[in-house]
Amino acid sequence: MSAQPDPTRQNILDWCQEDNIPSVSDDAGNPQFVWAIGVGATRISVYKIIQIPDRIYFQSQINFSEIHRTLVNQTWNVNQRNNMMHNLKKLVAQYDILMNFQLTNDELTGFHTYKIHHHPTISKADFLEKFLRVQAVHEVILNQLNIELGTALQSDQANQNSGDVNTGR
DSSP states (O other), rough: OSSOOHHHHHHHHHHHHHTTEEEEETTOOOTTTEEEEEEETTTTEEEEESSSSOOOOEEEEEEEHHHHHHHHIIIOOOHHHHHHHHHHHHHHTTOOEEEEEEEEEHHHHHEEEEEEEEEOOOOHHHHHHHHHHHHHHOOOOOOOHHHHHHHHHHHHHHHTTTTTOOOOO
């Protein structure tokens, strides 16, 4: 790795400032990164890693709340969880985005969506296109999760309450 700072990092910070996009340097103390920047209100991570410095990554992260972790990992059966994961993976593929699921001891805790720019430098137009694409897909996935998990929570609560409710039949 060169002792010279990567001008791409500074370009991205400058472009964010020009366009009033919130940004903050996120690379302090993490030896994996050449550099990392949190961009936008949803904190999309834009970074280069030391192992592959000729690529720039754009990544969003969604972590499940405790109630959703319980629902997905303890209430649902394996087929329900795998079906949700398959549907999310299929959805992001349609938007030309990649996805990794975060599993801890076979418990789904969240996931990353990401897009890779396959060049060590980037133009402002390419930066904005990739950042806005990952940000938009992040919002789409959150909406889809709210539908799937919200419906499942309502259904689970209805099943728990069905023994206590007189339906008049």
